[in-house]
Amino acid sequence: MSAEYSEELAHALRVVHAASVLTKSVLRSLQNSVSAETKADDSPVTIADFAAQAIIISALHAVYPADAFLGEESADQLRENEGLAERVWQLVQQAQTSGVQHVQQRLNSHTGLVFPATKEEMLDAIDRGATTQSKGRVWVMDPVDGTATFMTGNQYAVCLCLLVDGVQQVAAIGCPNLRLNPKNPVNVKVHEELVDEAGFGVLLSAIRGEGAYVRSIFSDRLGEPSKLDVRSNDGGKDDQSLDFIESTLGKTSLSQAEHKNVAEALGAKWPGTVIWSQQMKYVALTLGATDVMLRLPLDKSRYTHIWDHAGGQLLFTEVGGIIKDIDGRSIDFAQGRRILGNKNYGMIATQPGLCEKVNEAVKAVLARRA
Known part of the structure; x- marks a missing residue:
């Protein structure tokens, strides 16, 4: 692995792992019946979206305080709805005490994930994702992409990307509901019902110029990475x-x-x-x-x-x-x-x-x- 951005990838893997386990746990605890609020654009948003964004930004900001963050969610709803804010805060606390924070020991890191210490810190972390910055280092995230199908227990993604001056340099995308064998991942017919009922799905990652990898997600660790082959330029199928x-x-x-x-x-x-x-x-x-x-x-x-x-x-x-x-x-x-x-x-x-x-x-x- 290239020395450049390898540290950023390690941190990205840690936080996407934590957010993936958190969101999948929400699904399981509510038996795939997830309540949703409605954002200004009428799209659904769950407590999992807010909590995952808070965890991702809090952990990365502790390591890279000068970096900017660009996230889908805003804490405006939470500041106006104390009951909703409390539910999200309970979820963040649950993730902190679930053992997820120890995954860094498996990812060659000596420091734990930094979680928000108070509800106000959680709200501030979520709002830190409101940047409009396009230059420099910007972490772009969608804590739950596909909220509508997340709520039905089908496919969704936990997404994180580091942009440097508008160029994608690091990617980590968790697919907590995707049932896939990382040792034989190619050409599987991906569809909404291909759900990993027993596990936590898979995580795909890449550093620019270093190829793409896939690995299993477990509750307390990530599996060994498998590199995906680069495809030929022969036009493929009829x-x-x-x-x-x-x-x-x-x-x-x-x-x-x-x-x-x-x-x-x-x-x-x-x-x-x-x-x-x-x-x-x-x-x-x-x-x-x-x-x-x-x-x-x-x-x-x-x-x-x-x-x-x-x-x-x-x-x-x-x-x-x-x-x-x-x-x-x-x-x-x-x-x-x-x-x-x-x-x-x-x-x-x-x-x-x-x-x-x-x-x-x-x-x-x-x-x-x-």
């Missing part, structure tokens, strides 16, 4: 057998009708794989479980949040995956909290050798708008 991954069909600001038109233009069935969590889509691509992911907005006013893509894109590119916008540009992670449509219009992610012909099909479909 067009007709290409698997297009899609969100659950229904409410979306993306043009799913045009996603379908692109797949059909290539003779492929649509949708091939259906997964709600955006970061789990990148995990499926990284594992070779699917071939193409499209994000075609209706117009350039559409934006997407950085935490839905940072980290997952690094994992996929480390195994040879290609990710571009519709105009063929790389995705710019130095735009603040959002990836703006006027900077990066849409996204096309494909296994190596497929990007050019998928892009041609996309442009042909979009030309019909006129």
Whole structure:
């Protein structure tokens, strides 16, 4: 492993491990019936989201006090709702006393995770993720990506990525519900119901230029890492057998009708794989479980949040995956909290050798708008 960023990866593994065990424990304690509050944008958020973000930021800030943090959650709701704040605080305390903090001994670290000492420190830790900074070192996180399917006991991801001047350098993504053998992980058909009922799923990680790895998550440790092979650039499957991954069909600001038109233009069935969590889509691509992911907005006013893509894109590119916008540009992670449509219009992610012909099909479909 490269000396550069190896320490950051070790800390990322520790905190994503802790947050993964915490969120999975919430599911089990509530028997997959997780109550949710509603954020200003009408998306659901659980006590697990808040607690996981508090733990991740608190632990990393103790080690890297000069770094910035960019998280999805804000403590505004908690400050206005004492009952909700108390439930989150109890969960943070539960994680602190559960033995999770001892995992660092297995990860070659001599210091424990630093948890918030008071409820107010917990709230401050959550709010530390409100940065709009795009330069320097920024830890981007989504404590529970796919909250809707988390609440139903299906796939979700605990996501962390270190950006340095807008470049992804370290990624750690926990998939606590994904049933997978790290020794034989490639080409498994990833889907919502592939749930690890007995264990804590898997964690994927990468340092830029050093490849991507997968390992098992246990309650008190992480398993040994298995390196994922880099895929060849030979074009892979016939067009007709290409698997297009899609969100659950229904409410979306993306043009799913045009996603379908692109797949059909290539003779492929649509949708091939259906997964709600955006970061789990990148995990499926990284594992070779699917071939193409499209994000075609209706117009350039559409934006997407950085935490839905940072980290997952690094994992996929480390195994040879290609990710571009519709105009063929790389995705710019130095735009603040959002990836703006006027900077990066849409996204096309494909296994190596497929990007050019998928892009041609996309442009042909979009030309019909006129």
